[in-house]
Amino acid sequence: MITLGIESSCDETSIALLEDERIIRNKIFSQQEHSLFGGVVPEIASRAHLDKIDRLTISVLNEASIKIGDIDLISVTDSPGLAGALLVGISFALGIHTASGIPITGINHLEGHICSVFFEHPQLRYPFLALVVSGGHTAIYKIIATGQYECLGETVDDAAGEAFDKVGKLLGFAYPAGRAIEQTAASVENSSNPISFPIAQVSKIPGLNFSFSGLKTAVKYYTSSKDDAFILDNRPRICAAFQNAVIESLVNNLWKASEQTGISDVALVGGVACNGALRSALKNRFNNRVYFPIPSLCTDNAAMIALAGYYRNQNGLSRFPRLDPSSSL
Amino acid sequence: MSWVLGIDTSSVDMGIGLFKNEHAVASYSRYVKNSHAEHISQAVEHILSVNNVLPSDIKHIAITCGPGSFTGLRIGIAFAKGFSFANGALVHPVSSLHVLAHAARTHTGSITAAIDARNGDVFQATFECINGKIERRSEDCVCSKDEFMQSILPDSVIVTDTMGYAKSTVFTSISSINIHLPIETFPIKRGYFCASTGASVLGDSSAWINEIDLHPNYLRSSAARIPSPKG
Numbered sequence: 001m002i003t004l005g006i007e008s009s010c011d012e013t014s015i016a017l018l019e020d021e022r023i024i025r026n027k028i029f030s031q032q033e034h035s036l037f038g039g040v041v042p043e044i045a046s047r048a049h050l051d052k053i054d055r056l057t058i059s060v061l062n063e064a065s066i067k068i069g070d071i072d073l074i075s076v077t078d079s080p081g082l083a084g085a086l087l088v089g090i091s092f093a094l095g096i097h098t099a100s101g102i103p104i105t106g107i108n109h110l111e112g113h114i115c116s117v118f119f120e121h122p123q124l125r126y127p128f129l130a131l132v133v134s135g136g137h138t139a140i141y142k143i144i145a146t147g148q149y150e151c152l153g154e155t156v157d158d159a160a161g162e163a164f165d166k167v168g169k170l171l172g173f174a175y176p177a178g179r180a181i182e183q184t185a186a187s188v189e190n191s192s193n194p195i196s197f198p199i200a201q202v203s204k205i206p207g208l209n210f211s212f213s214g215l216k217t218a219v220k221y222y223t224s225s226k227d228d229a230f231i232l233d234n235r236p237r238i239c240a241a242f243q244n245a246v247i248e249s250l251v252n253n254l255w256k257a258s259e260q261t262g263i264s265d266v267a268l269v270g271g272v273a274c275n276g277a278l279r280s281a282l283k284n285r286f287n288n289r290v291y292f293p294i295p296s297l298c299t300d301n302a303a304m305i306a307l308a309g310y311y312r313n314q315n316g317l318s319r320f321p322r323l324d325p326s327s328s329l
Numbered sequence: 330m331s332w333v334l335g336i337d338t339s340s341v342d343m344g345i346g347l348f349k350n351e352h353a354v355a356s357y358s359r360y361v362k363n364s365h366a367e368h369i370s371q372a373v374e375h376i377l378s379v380n381n382v383l384p385s386d387i388k389h390i391a392i393t394c395g396p397g398s399f400t401g402l403r404i405g406i407a408f409a410k411g412f413s414f415a416n417g418a419l420v421h422p423v424s425s426l427h428v429l430a431h432a433a434r435t436h437t438g439s440i441t442a443a444i445d446a447r448n449g450d451v452f453q454a455t456f457e458c459i460n461g462k463i464e465r466r467s468e469d470c471v472c473s474k475d476e477f478m479q480s481i482l483p484d485s486v487i488v489t490d491t492m493g494y495a496k497s498t499v500f501t502s503i504s505s506i507n508i509h510l511p512i513e514t515f516p517i518k519r520g521y522f523c524a525s526t527g528a529s530v531l532g533d534s535s536a537w538i539n540e541i542d543l544h545p546n547y548l549r550s551s552a553a554r555i556p557s558p559k560g
Contacts, residue, residue, distance in 0.1 A: 037553055041551060041553040043399065043551040043552065043553065044551045044553060046399070046400070046403055047399075047403075047545075047547075047551065050403050050406060050407055050410075050545065051544075053407065053410070054410045054411075054414055054540060054541055055541065057414065058414070058541070068414070068415050083400075084399075084400050084403065087366050087400060087403060087404055087407070088403050088407045089407075090366055091366050091369065091403070091404045091405075091407035091408040091411065092407040092408070092410055092411040093411060094366070094369060094370040094408055094411065095370075095407065095408040095409060095410060095411020095412035095413075095414070095415065096411040096412070096414060096415045097370065097411075098370045098373050098374055098384060098408075098411075098412055099384045099385075099387075099411070099412040099413075099414075099415035099416040099418075100384070100415040100416065101384070102415075322367070323366055323367065
């Protein structure tokens with residue numbers, strides 16, 4: 001079965017082709033122009049998606065020597081994300097569907113991220129816990145079966161990846177700043193005088209929730225109390241302290257979720273799943289019962305959307321795309 | 330025999346039209362805000378199926394490319410791109426101001442078509458109606474409200490579209506000397522006129538392009554790219 005995946009929820013236009021669960025092609029066009037603005041500008045993202053989506057699709061089909069008539073299913077991200085950006089992918093997919101009659105299914109972007117772990121670990125069995133961490137989302141889900149998810153906790157303000165970008169801006173890194181912070185933090189050797197930032201405890205809302213805006217503010221106050229030369233000299237220590245606070249928050253809540261549910265298998269997915277320090281911390285805490293997608297499939301991509309669509313189709317759970325920019329599964 | 334599918338999603342009302350050669354076959358309009366993407370697929374399927382036309386029969390699509398609602402334009406263009414990519418149809422880009430001017434098609438003489446571009450600006454173009462045919466007299470452009478008011482000829486019919494913006498004020502100063510046709514009061518079958526524009530150039534191969542060359546005519550940069558007055 002050939003599935004065409006279409007992803008346009010934020011600043012990556014991506015088209016993929018799958019044969020059952022195997023990736024034939026997965027092309028991603030990352031929009032670079034947002035770095036000028038320190039974050040994703042929705043209107044610019046929407047325009048860029050429209051510029052690229054058909055060219056990318058033609059290129060993927062040509063490279064794979066697959067014709068439109070060979071496609072059995074169209075799987076398109078329809079939520080959550082930037083409304084204008086999602087609409088480009090959905091409308092393009094609907095155009096193909098209407099002209100060709102190829103069945104179509106809408107896919108929740110987070111469901112796609114969760115499915116991305118199966119490319120590398122097809123042996124992973126339900127139920128498992130998924131920690132979804134990206135620039136737009138931070139949440140823990142109990143994955144019961146295909147299409148069955150229970151949210152155990154989520155961020156009440158900034159996403160973890162968003163906190164990385166905002167702190168990166170405070171420290172003078174270009175957007176996106178996740179990789180730069182990780183690399184800079186890694187240059188710290190055993191510090192005798194570590195900086196410590198607070199880890200938020202969210203108790204007013206039931207669930208294993210996260211908060212990162214206070215952490216970002218703590219870094220802001222810390223840096224504003226120091227001169228530029230001090231910050232430049234101590235950037236690695238600040239990065240390490242910030243990153244440790246984020247990781248501790250994520251690992252602690254995931255551990256509590258594991259204790260509460262009795263589920264030991266966990267998956268780390270989303271853009272922040274590329275972070276090596278987070279991967280190491282989870283491996284240590286969960287005794288290696290933690291599963292990651294390969295780094296190239298952690299960031300937004302259409303292969304994961306196609307796979308989620310394939311699973312839904314196989315389980316009779318396909319649904320017509322609908323625009324729902326709400327941020328959870 | 331050539332079928333022409335017309336699609337207009339540039340404003341609040343979505344229009345789909347169908348022509349068989351130069352003959353009108355069907356038209357569909359839907360006036361609901363923020364719902365084009367939700368209904369475009371069903372609207373096209375419906376208009377084709379009730380007229381016993383297969384999607385594969387559609388080899389020509391006339392589509393409004395702007396100016397207008399940025400999101401609305403992208404919905405129609407992305408849909409047309411997907412449709413054409415799947416069945417090889419050629420596309421003919423149509424100006425939404427040209428479609429709008431058809432509201433004054435019974436008038437002989439000058440027509441100014443204008444759309445509220447927000448922030449006190451107007452998208453506008455002038456046309457002339459000769460024997461029921463709308464001929465272009467100026468290119469689509471964006472200008473300030475004052476420039477728009479100064480450009481209006483005394484004998485011109487003004488067709489305006491606020492794109493559903495209830496607080497629109499850019500057209501409130503239009504003189505009573507001019508005949509003013511607000512599209513909210515005098516709605517037109519946008520899809521029909523879009524398809525008819527396409528049908529009128531069926532014999533001109535240079536008027537039809539591949540979907541890959543189809544681009545929206547926003548007439549305006551993203552607000553983020555416009556320097557703020559504060560710098």
